[in-house]
Amino acid sequence: MHDLSLWGLFLQADWVVKLVMLGLLLASVWVWAIVFEKVTSLRRANRAADEFEDAFWSGGSLDDLYRKEGDQPSHPMAAVFVSAMREWRRGAQRLTGSELVAAGLKERIERSMAVTVQREMERLERWMVFLASVGSVAPFIGLFGTVWGIMNSFAAIAGMQNTNLAVVAPGIAEALFATAIGLVAAIPAVLAYNKINTDLARYAARLEGFAAEFGGILARQTESVMAEPGRAAAPAPVAE
Template sequence: MDRSVTATDLGGAMHDLSLWGLFLQADWVVKLVMLGLLLASVWVWAIVFEKVTSLRRVNKAADAFEDAFWSGGSLDDLYRKEGDRPSHPMAAVFAAAMREWRRGAQRLGGSDLVAAGLKERIDRTMGVTVQREMDRLERWMVFLASVGSVAPFVGLFGTVWGIMNSFAAIAGMNNTNLAVVAPGIAEALFATAIGLVAAIPAVLAYNKINSDLARFGSRLEGFAAEFGAILSRQTESAAADPGRATAPVAE
């Protein structure tokens, strides 16, 4: 008999020590813990895949957008192309600011007070849009953090429960032979192993993705600051000459 796979207790019952066998022989509470951790692990990998592909996509779109933005063309033309349905966060920030600027620029009429109010509204609009877009990108990050911190303890709960049942069975049989003790302990420890399998990738992925999200958030905020400065200069020009309020250019 292969002792790495099965063990025999004094009563002659066979204990399957394969992973599948450990699961099937475990107490129903331990089984629920294992199933929950396995589902959490699958969901973690789904989130990781979605976040990695999303960040790659928005960074690529932002590169193309910045090339068009700094090409020296009219921002009105870029707004007509991107403004109706922004397809990525940077375009959404740009469209929100342009929409607010176009709404208020024609009413400047040489008023410095109105110009200051318009600049404040533009900055606030871009800030809100940046936050909204980052909130969308950060969706499910709390789940990654939660799995990374909680999964080992959930697995430990399954282990403790399983060991308690094993000791109760040992006491009932009045036998501490290793062949009797080992299967129950192995079933219990399997829950902790699954908890670590779920937690370790979640922690690593959270740290990496959170760093990439922070970097992209800084990129959005930098773009908003630069675009705000461009619109601020255009607003000052439009306040002095309302006829210049329709075609801002990135420079």
């Protein structure tokens, strides 16, 4: 008698089909681990960005905010702010009346923020390729296990000279189980990839928007320093 429970189908399967099933199960577990990590990271990053923007637009000193964030900011938006402030502090003391010097400083600040945004997004997007790969490849891996199992079933028919369905049904059930596991791994991976990818795109747009706004603030401050050479080379507080 064949055990047609899920555990029984796994135990009775050919070793190749077992390897396929185990690989797909491990991929499924890893997919859920990635999903949990990404959802948690994005939620934390958005919450930190909300708090940072409140502090940034509160009208307080940007130098104080820079000193608070330090050299190792704890979230991507703070990293963008720190990179721009660091470049500003390096270049503002050497500002002269030359528009070329001011344009060079503006370009360096914008490039520094762009590089920081890219680096932070690459960190947040880590393992997204794995989600996409599982979503697209897992069904085919499961299908491979199914084809292999059905081949064994037909070999059993030839060996036993018996076309009774009861002879081949267990083998076919084991084979189809591999496809089912492939779908169990692939469907959540595809859904999670689409959702997380959309959230990442929104967060990237948020960082780029902040970088554009802060770049404009520093550009105006550069013009003020050039117009008044004796003015302190520190960004003025900003408020909404």
